[in-house]
Amino acid sequence: MAAATLTIGELSHRSGVSTSALRYYESQGLIGSERTSGNQRRYRRAVLRRVAFVRSAQRVGLTLEEIAEALGTLPESRTPTRADWARLSRSWRPRIDAQIERLERLRDRLDGCIGCGCLSLKTCSLQNPEDEVAPRGPGAVYLEPGA
Numbered sequence: 771m772a773a774a775t776l777t778i779g780e781l782s783h784r785s786g787v788s789t790s791a792l793r794y795y796e797s798q799g800l801i802g803s804e805r806t807s808g809n810q811r812r813y814r815r816a817v818l819r820r821v822a823f824v825r826s827a828q829r830v831g832l833t834l835e836e837i838a839e840a841l842g843t844l845p846e847s848r849t850p851t852r853a854d855w856a857r858l859s860r861s862w863r864p865r866i867d868a869q870i871e872r873l874e875r876l877r878d879r880l881d882g883c884i885g886c887g888c889l890s891l892k893t894c895s896l897q898n899p900e901d902e903v904a905p906r907g908p909g910a911v912y913l914e915p916g917a
Contacts, residue, residue: 775804775812785821792821798834800824800841823855831869832862 782789795801796811801820803811820841827837840858 775814776817778803778811778813781813781817781821784818785825787821787825795821795824795834798838800834800838827858827862830862830866832865836862836865 776784778789778792781787782792785792787795792801796803801813801817801824803813803817806812823841824834824837827840828834832840840861843858844854
């Protein structure tokens with residue numbers, strides 16, 4: 771019979787997430803543990819699903835802050851269900867669509883312009899004569915939505 775709780779090493783092994791990342795997740799409130807009398811962390815087995823949820827959300831490009839906000843909408847007493855994931859993924863869809871749009875714009879413009887408005891490439895003088903996009907701000911302004 772499986773133990774009711776997991777050590778941090780067991781959770782790391784089962785989830786594929788390093789112990790340092792698990793400690794960080796815990797410090798950010800993404801997962802929780804109980805402490806033994808010797809002050810060692812013990813995780814309920816259900817934390818495995820919560821870690822998988824965090825990792826899946828990270829893979830689609832969400833920040834830990836966004837993930838924490840989403841997990842904050844769930845009851846503490848249970849892990850995310852399929853219905854929870856469907857609800858949360860629907861709320862993330864516009865953000866992910868915008869990310870896909872930025873990546874497609876990057877892919878389509880990658881060979882012609884880095885999109886930064888820095889005049890560092892010879893072709894930038896063609897795309898951005900006299901640094902006309904400087905007022906639009908720093909960074910890859912050609913790759914932002916509405917560019």
